[in-house]
Amino acid sequence: MxxxxxxxxxxxxxxxxxxxxxxxxxxxxxxxxxxxxxxxxxxxxxxxxxxxxxIAGGAETLNQALWAGIVDELRLHVAPITLGAGERVFDRVPSLQLELLRSRVTPEVAHLTYRVLR
Incomplete structure (x- = not known):
């Protein structure tokens, strides 16, 4: 940086x-x-x-923000790799309703943007 x-x-x-x-x-x-x-x-x-x-960060930061109900739009970047350990996204988060707004897919990553419905 x-x-x-x-x-x-x-x-x-x-x-x-x-x-x-x-x-x-x-x-x-x-x-x-x-x-x-x-x-x-x-x-x-x-x-x-x-x-x-x-709000940027790892799974724990995202989960805290989702638990707190302060996320209006969620952008996920999904790569086809598993690390084998660590925090999980949506772990212990109450059920969410998400509306897909945009998606863009390449061979390396899928970029997904959702609106969080209340």
Whole structure:
């Protein structure tokens, strides 16, 4: 990623450990949030103003966001490989209704975009 990450906005990182913010070039500052997904989302919404807020991360972050009911649109990138271990997407998540908005498939990956129905 280097000294000039592509975000050009504050990035709020969920963590269990206190850490001082890390300012980078281009307007990106990594802020570390230990108070959970709701606190991180509130900070991100305040920083974004009228812009959209994106949540990125692994399965645990996605599952927390789905559990919290704060996901409006879900983008999955599915590659034909299994790693054999790790967290599972949708693990212990209450039943969801998803509406497929877009799909794009290549031999290497399928890009799927869903609207989360409430």
């Amino acid at each position: 280097g000294e000039d990450p592509p975000y050009h906005a504050p990035v709020f990182v969920l963590t269990h450990y206190e850490h001082a913010p890390i300012p980078m070039e281009g307007g990106t500052t990594f802020e570390f949030v230990t108070e959970g997904i709701h606190a991180a989302t509130e900070l991100a919404r305040a920083a974004a103003g009228d812009a959209d807020v994106a």
